[in-house]
Amino acid sequence: MEDGDAGQLYVTAPDGATIAAEVIVPARPAVATLLLVPGLGYGPWSWAPQRVEFAAGYQLVLLHNRGTGQSDAPSGPYSIDTLADDAAAVLRALGSPPTHVVGTSMGGYVSLQLAAAHPDLVASVVVIASSPGGAGAPLASQQPEAAARDVAVIAGQLLASGRHLTLLALTDNLGPALDEHPAWRRWTLPRGIGPRSPRGHRTC
Known part of the structure; x- marks a missing residue:
């Protein structure tokens, strides 16, 4: 994608499920990559109030947790470990340096597990209402x-x-x-x- 573009990224998770994420590249050089992980039943739309400001300086990655949005919805239940591995697959596909991760509610669980299981991918964690x-x-x-x-x-x-x-x-x-x-x-x-x-x- 070119600077200022937004596009959809699809990756294959370890169990074969397809996981989607929206990726927004800022018009000016990105300070860093920022992964936003929504809570249970929520999707990238839940970050609408922050989207414009974050996307102005960061490469913004809005995750579709499995079972929501454009990601596959294989039969569950889904563990937090699985959701964290999904997020890791997205970050590895991007090939970005260690990423700043923000998670709300259940997304906070996922963010913490992502950092614990895949520390090479995570620069920092922000946990909100979790x-x-x-x-x-x-x-x-x-x-x-x-x-x-x-x-x-x-x-x-x-x-x-x-x-x-x-x-x-x-x-x-x-x-x-x-x-x-x-x-x-x-x-x-x-x-x-x-x-x-x-x-x-x-x-x-």
């Missing part, structure tokens, strides 16, 4: 300390590998619990980023 997920994951609303522990452990693994992690829209009771978790404080405070960032926002 959690680590997984079998037996505690609900933040009911067990904030346990949920904070899970978030802190995954954050530590990502940061130890040199990745950047931002968590957005944390629940009111998870944020304070995360602030007090030793693993989280070990990564945030020495870097000069206090745990009490803007409301609902933690970054390191």
Whole structure:
């Protein structure tokens, strides 16, 4: 594609399913590549409010999770591991340098798993209105300390590998619990980023 163009990319996932992504190349040289992973039942249209601004400076990749949009919908259920491998197939097909990944809700699960399973493809992760997920994951609303522990452990693994992690829209009771978790404080405070960032926002 030429600069300023938008096009559809189709790749073959490890299990043979076809996965689609919309790729937008900015008119000026791209700062980096930005992969947007939507939540359950959502598609690239869910990023409409951010699309124009992001596409002005980044090579923008809007993923169609399997079962949605232009991607195949093989019989399920689909695991988070599978969805992360789908995203990895898209990034490998693009051949871009390590990519900044943004995921909302279920897309946050996928983004974290993508970074854990395919660290060579990921430069940073932004997780919005999400959690680590997984079998037996505690609900933040009911067990904030346990949920904070899970978030802190995954954050530590990502940061130890040199990745950047931002968590957005944390629940009111998870944020304070995360602030007090030793693993989280070990990564945030020495870097000069206090745990009490803007409301609902933690970054390191």
